[in-house]
Amino acid sequence: MFLVPDSVGRFFHRMASPPHFYAFSGRLMPWLGVIFLLLVGAGLYGGLVLAPPDYQQGDSYRIIYIHVPSAWMSLFIYVMMAAAGVIGLVWRIKLAEIVAISSAPVGAAFTFIALVTGSLWGKPMWGTWWVWDARLTSELILLFLYLGVMALYSAIDDKRVASKAVAILALVGVVNIPVIHYSVEWWNTLHQGPTVTKMDKPSIHISMLVPLLTMAVAFKFYYLIAMLQRARTELLQRERNSQWLKKLLESEG
Amino acid sequence: MNWQDFWAMGGYAFYVWMAYGLTLVILVINIVIPVWQRKRFIQQIRNRQKRSN
Numbered sequence: 001m002f003l004v005p006d007s008v009g010r011f012f013h014r015m016a017s018p019p020h021f022y023a024f025s026g027r028l029m030p031w032l033g034v035i036f037l038l039l040v041g042a043g044l045y046g047g048l049v050l051a052p053p054d055y056q057q058g059d060s061y062r063i064i065y066i067h068v069p070s071a072w073m074s075l076f077i078y079v080m081m082a083a084a085g086v087i088g089l090v091w092r093i094k095l096a097e098i099v100a101i102s103s104a105p106v107g108a109a110f111t112f113i114a115l116v117t118g119s120l121w122g123k124p125m126w127g128t129w130w131v132w133d134a135r136l137t138s139e140l141i142l143l144f145l146y147l148g149v150m151a152l153y154s155a156i157d158d159k160r161v162a163s164k165a166v167a168i169l170a171l172v173g174v175v176n177i178p179v180i181h182y183s184v185e186w187w188n189t190l191h192q193g194p195t196v197t198k199m200d201k202p203s204i205h206i207s208m209l210v211p212l213l214t215m216a217v218a219f220k221f222y223y224l225i226a227m228l229q230r231a232r233t234e235l236l237q238r239e240r241n242s243q244w245l246k247k248l249l250e251s252e253g
Numbered sequence: 254m255n256w257q258d259f260w261a262m263g264g265y266a267f268y269v270w271m272a273y274g275l276t277l278v279i280l281v282i283n284i285v286i287p288v289w290q291r292k293r294f295i296q297q298i299r300n301r302q303k304r305s306n
Binding site: 049053059063066067070106109112116121123222225230232233240 | 259262263264265268269271272273275276279280283284287288290291294295298299302
């Protein structure tokens with residue numbers, strides 16, 4: 001292992017051990033919560049109070065501060081889920097399998113939020129709740145992929161086998177990710193093009209961009225919190241017969 | 254800026270607050286459910302241990 005420093009390697013090695021992961025994630029939780037709340041507070045204040053109304057869309061555009069970060073998260077979490085799934089598949093690391101399946105409901109939630117808030121924005125701006133436009137349709141497929149992953153996992157009793165199946169499904173679904181990202185450029189339909197993630201300067205004013213990026217970072221922390229909560233629960237259920245769990249419950253009285 | 258203007262959202266109050274409200278509910282549910290499941294699971298294990306002792 002020349003690529004990663006020794007201390008980083010040791011950290012991941014320890015984290016792959018269930019009791020360490022359980023204890024460490026528990027200690028991390030309040031810190032993650034505080035950072036998340038601070039970021040959300042700052043992002044919402046900047047987005048809902050400080051930022052001016054849009055010159056064409058008025059105040060309706062303020063949905064952007066949850067719609068766009070949620071849509072980014074829906075893609076980000078899918079890639080994380082597929083990557084963790086592959087790590088679990090190749091190296092048989094139980095914790096990676098757990099991170100993969102624990103990411104699915106959080107990703108599904110953000111995908112659902114992106115679709116619903118988009119709909120609530122589309123109604124006053126486009127005059128319709130929904131169109132079968134390329135961006136909306138591919139994002140809906142993403143929601144079905146997440147739900148498919150969750151259904152497949154719960155349908156197989158042996159959770160190690162279930163994790164393998166889920167990793168393969170998640171990997172196949174990765175093909176949808178670039179389709180979603182480039183859909184607004186490949187097919188010129190109702191959904192607007194990118195304003196932030198493009199090569200030249202973002203076409204959004206700094207007073208709107210800063211709260212938007214703050215919310216995006218806040219949602220990353222939310223993902224960590226929600227995913228770790230799921231992972232802790234999943235870990236206990238998988239390790240129900242282990243010695244460390246017995247000891248932990250006894251020491252807590 | 255006063256509070257009335259803030260809540261009115263330039264006439265888009267329904268859409269904006271509906272979006273924010275739904276997001277809040279979904280994000281809270283996604284934390285509460287796994288925590289609640291874990292507490293219930295730990296309780297089940299404890300009860301089983303008590304019975305076997």
